[in-house]
């Protein structure tokens with residue numbers, strides 16, 4: 001009896017130790033960084049600097065997918081910065097700040113628009129070309145997939161998804177661009193039904209994608225139990241610094 005009790009106690013202690021070892025990952029989702037604009041998709045360089053300053057002061061480590069995602073252990077306070085859509089002026093505005101704070105960022109590229117403009121947007125803006133993507137400082141930026149045509153994956157057929165991913169990857173290969181095996185769902189969109197989502201995830205896997213990012217505004221436990229459902233915290237230019245810090249501290253309550 002004593003032995004069994006001891007075993008249970010040891011089990012609880014072991015579980016406690018193991019749980020303590022599990023990490024947490026915060027992923028921030030940015031879109032645009034513009035000097036003369038501030039809205040739910042756009043922060044100013046001043047706001048980005050305040051965010052980086054806060055994260056640094058709070059002891060966060062800026063991680064990248066390439067550096068850490070294959071590891072079992074993450075730094076204690078890990079944060080992944082992501083920028084969707086590869087807007088030309090955004091990366092120009094963000095780069096000096098990211099460099100200054102020794103931060104890393106993942107840029108998700110909708111490849112049909114590279115070197116053109118964001119035609120899916122109401123106000124379309126220039127997107128980096130293949131050459132500009134190649135010239136990005138790889139000590140700061142890594143690239144990821146953001147579909148080819150920027151369509152909501154919850155509203156298109158599996159055949160469409162397959163073809164779209166094929167073109168997305170082909171662009172990187174044709175232009176000799178390195179990318180991490182990660183995908184950000186345009187609009188955070190996935191099929192609503194679980195069975196359809198599983199089918200879609202199988203397609204993503206078939207194309208070598210290991211991680212996929214949605215929105216969700218939550219913290220991810222590490223190691224990731226649902227690597228195709230990684231949650232990102234939606235960072236908005238309309239938020240005050242207080243609201244930003246609240247989102248970082250209590251992401252599920254935003």
Ligand SMILES: [Zn+2]
Pocket residue numbers: 084085146150186187
């Ligand atoms: Zn997008």
